[in-house]
Amino acid sequence: MPALTHLHRLEHPFGVHYACCAAxxxxxxxxxxxxxxxxxxxxxxxxxxxxxxxxxADVRNDIHTAEKRHLAQAVQEIGADRVLALAIFEMIFxxxxxxxVSWRVAxxxxxxxxxxxxxxxxxxxxxxxxxxxxxVLAIAAGLLPSVTAYAAAGGQADPAVWLVFSGAAALAxxxxxxxxxxxxxxxxxxxSRTPAVVYGTTHAVNATTQLTVGGLxxxxxxxxxxxxxxxxxxxxxxxxxFLLARDLPTARQQLRYGMSMAVASTVVLAAIPxxx
Numbered sequence: 346m347p348a349l350t351h352l353h354r355l356e357h358p359f360g361v362h363y364a365c366c367a368a369x370x371x372x373x374x375x376x377x378x379x380x381x382x383x384x385x386x387x388x389x390x391x392x393x394x395x396x397x398x399x400x401x402a403d404v405r406n407d408i409h410t411a412e413k414r415h416l417a418q419a420v421q422e423i424g425a426d427r428v429l430a431l432a433i434f435e436m437i438f439x440x441x442x443x444x445x446v447s448w449r450v451a452x453x454x455x456x457x458x459x460x461x462x463x464x465x466x467x468x469x470x471x472x473x474x475x476x477x478x479x480x481v482l483a484i485a486a487g488l489l490p491s492v493t494a495y496a497a498a499g500g501q502a503d504p505a506v507w508l509v510f511s512g513a514a515a516l517a518x519x520x521x522x523x524x525x526x527x528x529x530x531x532x533x534x535x536x537s538r539t540p541a542v543v544y545g546t547t548h549a550v551n552a553t554t555q556l557t558v559g560g561l562x563x564x565x566x567x568x569x570x571x572x573x574x575x576x577x578x579x580x581x582x583x584x585x586x587f588l589l590a591r592d593l594p595t596a597r598q599q600l601r602y603g604m605s606m607a608v609a610s611t612v613v614l615a616a617i618p619x620x621x
Contacts, residue, residue, distance in 0.1 A: 348419040352396060352420070363486075365608060369615035370491030370494035370495040370500075371497065371500075372616075372618045374494075374497075376498045380447070383445060384443065384494055387442035391454050391490070394461070395432075395457075397431050397432040397435070398432035400417075401428045401429050403416070404420045404421075436461075439454055439457075439458065447496075453496065464478065473538050475538060476522075478521070478540075479521035483517035488514035505567045508567030509563070509614070510567075512559075512561065512563025512566075513611075516556070516584060519556030519587075522549055523553040523603070525540070526549050554588065568617060576617050580614055589602075
């Protein structure tokens with residue numbers, strides 16, 4: 346069981362983070378019923394299915410990264426073939442749930458799965474192709490689940506909501522870029538050309554800051570147009586707390602402080618439309 350928890354990265358605060366990513370888009374729409382619950386579950390399964398796939402694909406990287414060595418050990422404990430089979434089963438299950446809701450949800454979840462496959466597997470393996478990696482990861486784990494949940498809940502084409510979703514995607518891109526900084530040594534050893542490897546950690550941290558500021562402007566603008574200045578200030582304040590953690594040097598510190606701030610900000614973004 347600990348190996349499966351590690352493979353799916355459900356240890357705190359990641360489990361809460363994935364649940365928020367799967368569900369918060371629905372809070373900006375108007376309908377909450379069984380179809381929305383199934384769509385959110387499909388999102389959640391699709392998101393976590395990418396983690397065993399990533400552990401399978403990254404086993405050579407992770408064995409050389411002290412703070413991710415437990416992932417490589419989990420793959421070795423269960424067996425690489427079984428880990429890959431588990432990821433494939435979970436992806437099929439997620440898509441089956443999505444198909445049961447609507448074609449829109451099926452397309453959204455299908456795109457999430459395609460991006461995870463492209464992110465992790467050769468010959469494409471976008472993870473090792475510069476900025477394509479964090480951008481694709483942010484779309485797969487951030488933008489698409491929120492849009493899918495929003496559509497399932499009856500959401501319409503509201504420019505303010507799209508500003509919020511786009512801003513959240515920019516924030517997620519910055520976090521994905523920042524999260525890869527402690528992996529720089531392991532990535533460099535196996536030839537993964539992540540931004541931190543190609544341009545250095547200082548560049549990666551600065552780019553994270555710039556993406557975060559841009560995301561804050563988009564989120565703040567969308568919340569202002571939809572709910573007013575006060576709620577925009579609340580959302581921006583919650584999301585900007587992540588900047589305080591941008592210089593943390595280790596994955597352990599990032600997990601404890603940075604990701605906890607990211608989870609808290611997502612909870613606030615989900616709560617605003619329910620409270621405003």
